[in-house]
Amino acid sequence: MISFEQVAYSYGGGELLSDITLDLAPGSFHFLTGPSGAGKTTFLKLCYAALTPTAGQVTLFGQPVGDMDRDGVAHLRRRIGVVHQDCQFLDHLSVAENVALPLIVSGQDTPAARQDLEELLSWVGLARRARALPPELSGGERQRAALARALIVQPDAILADEPTGNVDWEMSQRLMTLLLELNRMGRAVMIATHDLSLIRAAKSQVQTRVLRIARRRVQLAGADL
């Protein structure tokens, strides 16, 4: 689904990530951890082709990213739901419109899709906030809205960058429950987080692989997690 072959990424003359080879299979559940600034967000950006590797090759759904033009990348992104750390909303649009954005830009904004949108907003507990503007939402509501937007086009993979970073423990548990449920529905999930308690809680419920970024490389974390 998402494959890295000896991938490296350099920025500003320094190498941030180096010699990464791994494969994210359909239905898999990965955690990506590491200290702040280690390159977790950069790694995720490489996963959805927001960045291009400076060495090696990233393959998305069988297609090398380096061979794709911008429109090709846009079409592939519709198969990957991304929950950004800062949510990335358009503040002039309502929550419902922000969640529907992937449908709108891909020409799938049909009445049936709108019905799905209402159900999805109910599922993430935002039905009553559908008409609110993003600045009016709490941290938890923003994260759930971002998750809903990532799911609206029923993606094959979900990438979440610190999805529980701005929410309390109770809300982080609710978000994790949603992500675990999606994984059980067959979606590949990768969560970048430095919250080890979150990882430990999830490991008791689902088969996960924990990857750790250290010294520019991605390694499989030990049993200490």
Add this chain to the structure above:
Amino acid sequence: MTALARILDALKGDAAADRVVPPAGFTVRLTLFSAAAMAFLAVFALALSLAAGRLADRWGEELARGATLRISAPAAEMDRQVAAALRVLEQTPGVADVRALTEDEQRALLEPWFGPDLPLDQLPIPQLIAFSETSDGYDAAGLRLRLQAEVPGAVLDDHRRWRRPLMAAASGLRLLGWTALALIFGALAAMVTLAANAALAANAQVITVLRLVGATDDYIAGAFVRRFTLRALVGAAAGTALGLGAVALMPDTGDAGGVLTGLGFRGGHWLWPLLVPPLAALVALLATRMASKRVLGGLT
């Protein structure tokens, strides 16, 4: 795809898609005002071109085959020389519609300079004989020689001699009008490009988000193109309406008054300015599309 179809396609869009780009900003006012001002000027340039064209056509039609014989002779000789001139002209191949102007017609010609009470019968006014040229044409040099021999007081005034510079002037004026039109639409394209660039730069974050959720550059460009095309259409429609009103209010003495007082539209020419708004919209569409392509290509 025809220009009209492209404009309609650009304007069609859908409400949800158009909302992805935030409204407002100074680019709205800039585009509306530029389109309105340029359309207003375009109506006048069009009026100038069409008036110049009408003048050129009129001079061309009326003067192309016209000529005048002016006979200056003592009063006692006048009738004889006029009769001789008429005979010579009627016998000349390529000459038709020969007639001596009546006293009233000559008075009418002199009236603008001397007033209506000119005592023509007491003044040594030359007699004018008008004639036209058939499609075969006549030998002007040969006619002059014959007139010199038989009608010593006759001077042949071949209109072709002074028609040429007039025609050239009218054609130049018409070209000037069309050039002004081209410059006006060029300036509109430049203004819309400036506004589109500003709008795209101001919405860099929106573009980033749209790309993250899978929007293609064509989709993003389309949202901007629709907006600017619609603004240009509305602005140009308003400017055209004002321009037409201003032209309609101009004093009109008809084409006889020349290009200055005849600056207006006649008959079907009133429909020509209706092309200005769709043309302005097409210019805006192309300018915004090019600006979008360039800016989006530069944004990583």
